[in-house]
Amino acid sequence: MVRTHRWFTPWIMVLPALVILCVFALWPAVNTFFLSFTDVRTLSGGKIVGLANYRQLLDDPQLRSALLNTVVYVVVCVPLLTFLPLLIAILAEKPLRGLAIFRTIFYFPVIASAVAVAVIWKFLLDDRGLINGWAQHAGIIQDAVPFLSGRWLLLFSAISLTVWKGLGYYMVLYLSALGNVDPQLHEAAAVDGAGPIRRFWSVTVPGVRRTMVLVAILVMVSAMRIFTELYILGGKTGGVGGQDVSVVFLIQSSAAGADGRLGYASALSVLLFLITLPPMALLARFNRKVDE
Amino acid sequence: MKLFKVAALGSVAVVALAGCGLGSGGSSANSSKVQQSVDSSAKLSGTINFQTWALKNDKFTPYFTKLIADFEKQHPGTKVNWVDQPGDGYADKVSSQISSNSLPDVVNLPPDIAFAGVKSGALLNLAKSDPKINQTYVKSGLADYTYKGVDGTYAYPWYLGTDVSYWNTDILKKAGLDTRNLPTTFDGLVAAAKKVHDATGGKQYLMSRKPNLYDIMATGAPIMNSDGTKFTFNTDAAAALISKYADAYKSGYMPREVLSSDYQGNDALFKKQQVGWTTSTGYYITSLKTDAPTLAPKVIGSPAIDVAPLYSQGISVSAKSKRPALALAFAQFVTNNANQTAFVDVAKGFLPGTQAAQSDPQFTKSDGTPAGDAAVLGARALPKAKSLGAPQWDQQDSDYLDQQIALAMTGKQTPKQALDNAVNKANSLLSK
Numbered sequence: 001m002v003r004t005h006r007w008f009t010p011w012i013m014v015l016p017a018l019v020i021l022c023v024f025a026l027w028p029a030v031n032t033f034f035l036s037f038t039d040v041r042t043l044s045g046g047k048i049v050g051l052a053n054y055r056q057l058l059d060d061p062q063l064r065s066a067l068l069n070t071v072v073y074v075v076v077c078v079p080l081l082t083f084l085p086l087l088i089a090i091l092a093e094k095p096l097r098g099l100a101i102f103r104t105i106f107y108f109p110v111i112a113s114a115v116a117v118a119v120i121w122k123f124l125l126d127d128r129g130l131i132n133g134w135a136q137h138a139g140i141i142q143d144a145v146p147f148l149s150g151r152w153l154l155l156f157s158a159i160s161l162t163v164w165k166g167l168g169y170y171m172v173l174y175l176s177a178l179g180n181v182d183p184q185l186h187e188a189a190a191v192d193g194a195g196p197i198r199r200f201w202s203v204t205v206p207g208v209r210r211t212m213v214l215v216a217i218l219v220m221v222s223a224m225r226i227f228t229e230l231y232i233l234g235g236k237t238g239g240v241g242g243q244d245v246s247v248v249f250l251i252q253s254s255a256a257g258a259d260g261r262l263g264y265a266s267a268l269s270v271l272l273f274l275i276t277l278p279p280m281a282l283l284a285r286f287n288r289k290v291d292e
Numbered sequence: 293m294k295l296f297k298v299a300a301l302g303s304v305a306v307v308a309l310a311g312c313g314l315g316s317g318g319s320s321a322n323s324s325k326v327q328q329s330v331d332s333s334a335k336l337s338g339t340i341n342f343q344t345w346a347l348k349n350d351k352f353t354p355y356f357t358k359l360i361a362d363f364e365k366q367h368p369g370t371k372v373n374w375v376d377q378p379g380d381g382y383a384d385k386v387s388s389q390i391s392s393n394s395l396p397d398v399v400n401l402p403p404d405i406a407f408a409g410v411k412s413g414a415l416l417n418l419a420k421s422d423p424k425i426n427q428t429y430v431k432s433g434l435a436d437y438t439y440k441g442v443d444g445t446y447a448y449p450w451y452l453g454t455d456v457s458y459w460n461t462d463i464l465k466k467a468g469l470d471t472r473n474l475p476t477t478f479d480g481l482v483a484a485a486k487k488v489h490d491a492t493g494g495k496q497y498l499m500s501r502k503p504n505l506y507d508i509m510a511t512g513a514p515i516m517n518s519d520g521t522k523f524t525f526n527t528d529a530a531a532a533l534i535s536k537y538a539d540a541y542k543s544g545y546m547p548r549e550v551l552s553s554d555y556q557g558n559d560a561l562f563k564k565q566q567v568g569w570t571t572s573t574g575y576y577i578t579s580l581k582t583d584a585p586t587l588a589p590k591v592i593g594s595p596a597i598d599v600a601p602l603y604s605q606g607i608s609v610s611a612k613s614k615r616p617a618l619a620l621a622f623a624q625f626v627t628n629n630a631n632q633t634a635f636v637d638v639a640k641g642f643l644p645g646t647q648a649a650q651s652d653p654q655f656t657k658s659d660g661t662p663a664g665d666a667a668v669l670g671a672r673a674l675p676k677a678k679s680l681g682a683p684q685w686d687q688q689d690s691d692y693l694d695q696q697i698a699l700a701m702t703g704k705q706t707p708k709q710a711l712d713n714a715v716n717k718a719n720s721l722l723s724k
Contacts, residue, residue, distance in 0.1 A: 042387040042391070042408070043391065043409075043412040044411065126549075127548055128566065144548075146548055148549075149552050234552060237695045239552055240551040240552050240699075241695045241696070241698040242692075242695035253691065256383070257384065257686050257687050257688055258386060258405050258407075258409075259684075259688075260384075261721065
């Protein structure tokens with residue numbers, strides 16, 4: 001009889017994935033960490049500069065703006081993208097005729113290209129765009145609202161776009177979670193006199209709590225890595241005077257070009273990694289608890 | 293040193309893969325054998341790669357197909373593979389090609405990207421291999437590829453462009469402005485912008501742009517010190533210019549979009565007839581006939597305000613080409629007077645970078661139409677057009693200056709602070 005299972009068999013099975021992980025995730029991560037202590041440029045070698053890039057981070061006023069914008073993005077996006085998709089999922093879950101169309105409509109922004117969607121939003125929000133034009137025509141406003149040139153308005157326009165685009169994705173997660181909530185619990189609560197709001201807080205929310213935590217953490221991490229929305233709506237300078245940049249935005253602008261500062265951009269990447277670490281650790285801990 | 297470059301290459305890959313990290317791979321740009329000069333009498337044979345920048349399309353493909361076929365016919369046994377790169381991210385693309393020793397044998401480069409290639413030893417010094425270079429090509433074009441502190445010339449001037457001012461006569465007439473006496477200075481432009489603002493109740497504008505480094509250069513501010521080691525354009529005259537822009541913005545003579553938009557934003561507003569002035573190449577009116585046919589008949593041209601900027605494109609040869617003689621011969625073929633003249637016949641509004649073309653009547657004689665007049669204005673402006681002469685100035689510097697000027701125009705800082713910040717940042721970004 002031929003032995004097909006040897007000690008190395010599992011290793012052969014995981015080898016392709018392991019190679020991909022090492023080449024495309026582990027090595028670049030280690031490399032980025034190493035580069036953050038150098039002054040390497042795109043086309044020139046460099047030398048080790050110790051903590052110079054990190055000291056420069058502390059003095060970079062744009063980084064302070066980027067961190068503030070990131071905090072605002074997280075604080076606004078997390079509650080909105082945790083609760084709104086749940087409410088939509090509850091509505092979309094009802095077995096009504098034609099509801100599949102609504103589910104598709106809500107999911108459509110997820111599959112649409114972020115760039116295409118942002119360009120459409122730019123047309124809508126421009127000083128001479130559809131929204132301002134309509135509001136001025138209707139006499140609601142006299143001067144155009146500076147959605148794309150106001151420091152905070154641009155940020156909130158980008159947040160609105162992120163929320164709109166994320167609704168469908170998280171709705172699908174909630175739809176699957178809602179399917180696991182025992183309908184008898186709702187019936188029992190209704191018999192006890194609980195109204196829809198009470199049933200939502202006492203039955204639905206506890207039933208999908210794990211998914212809510214998962215969604216909140218996923219939203220938090222993606223909000224910290226925001227780039228496309230700000231880049232398209234605010235332009236390559238990150239809004240007026242670069243006031244609406246994000247950390248990823250700064251990484252991109254620092255590393256771009258033939259003389260890109262890879263060392264400094266790496267230090268920014270390490271910083272971004274460090275600030276996304278707590279929510280990621282939270283997610284790992286949460287997953288472990290679920291497994292237990 | 294090599295270790296750093298391998299690490300740097302790793303960085304590029306992560307940027308591409310993860311969107312926020314850094315990575316890339318490849319060997320040192322200086323590690324392989326670099327050709328210092330080429331024997332142009334050597335027998336031509338083999339295959340080379342030729343790279344253009346955003347020129348493979350319905351308009352230009354027939355020209356390049358014929359150009360390559362002609363060359364291959366003249367030199368049996370040779371083959372030219374043509375590759376074209378998209379408009380966006382060209383500097384990044386060329387950088388990765390240099391890092392990975394895969395720069396095409398013959399490559400179209402603007403002066404700033406060529407400078408990065410020169411610093412890493414990736415480009416051939418053409419002056420060393422071609423003794424007739426100074427007699428064949430225009431001085432201003434060659435100057436853009438001759439760098440302070442570096443011996444030699446690193447590209448053949450290919451096609452050159454400058455700005456012409458374009459005016460929407462409908463908007464000018466509404467403001468009572470004389471279309472035969474158009475502004476030629478910035479102060480005249482602001483005065484005209486006020487008239488447009490007042491006549492249209494602020495609904496239409498004349499100007500819709502922030503100043504850039506070319507405008508600052510036009511004030512007489514030295515962009516860099518004499519040895520090219522420091523930026524020095526934070527002068528009082530430059531600050532006064534930004535003050536004038538800020539005042540014009542605060543007075544409502546410019547739309548709010550100028551604070552965050554770039555040239556394309558200005559062009560879009562002009563095409564929508566919301567703005568009455570823009571700048572472009574001498575071919576703009578002809579292109580408007582297709583892009584904005586109702587606008588085209590209303591547009592007239594005039595010389596650029598203050599100083600006309602010079603925009604150059606060049607053809608470089610890779611210092612590590614395996615067929616240097618063939619690459620050099622093809623670069624000369626692409627940029628000879630006949631082929632450049634045929635090229636600008638397709639790329640209207642530009643002028644060849646050869647001396648022979650400068651006296652060619654086809655570029656200096658108008659057909660009497662506004663489109664023809666504008667083309668001649670562009671051609672006549674070229675000899676006096678000025679380039680920045682600072683290839684160290686890159687996109688990162690330009691974006692930062694743009695941000696600082698926007699903050700000055702909104703009153704968040706003074707114009708002098710904006711310039712000081714931009715100069716300090718640009719100096720800190722200069723390669724040590």
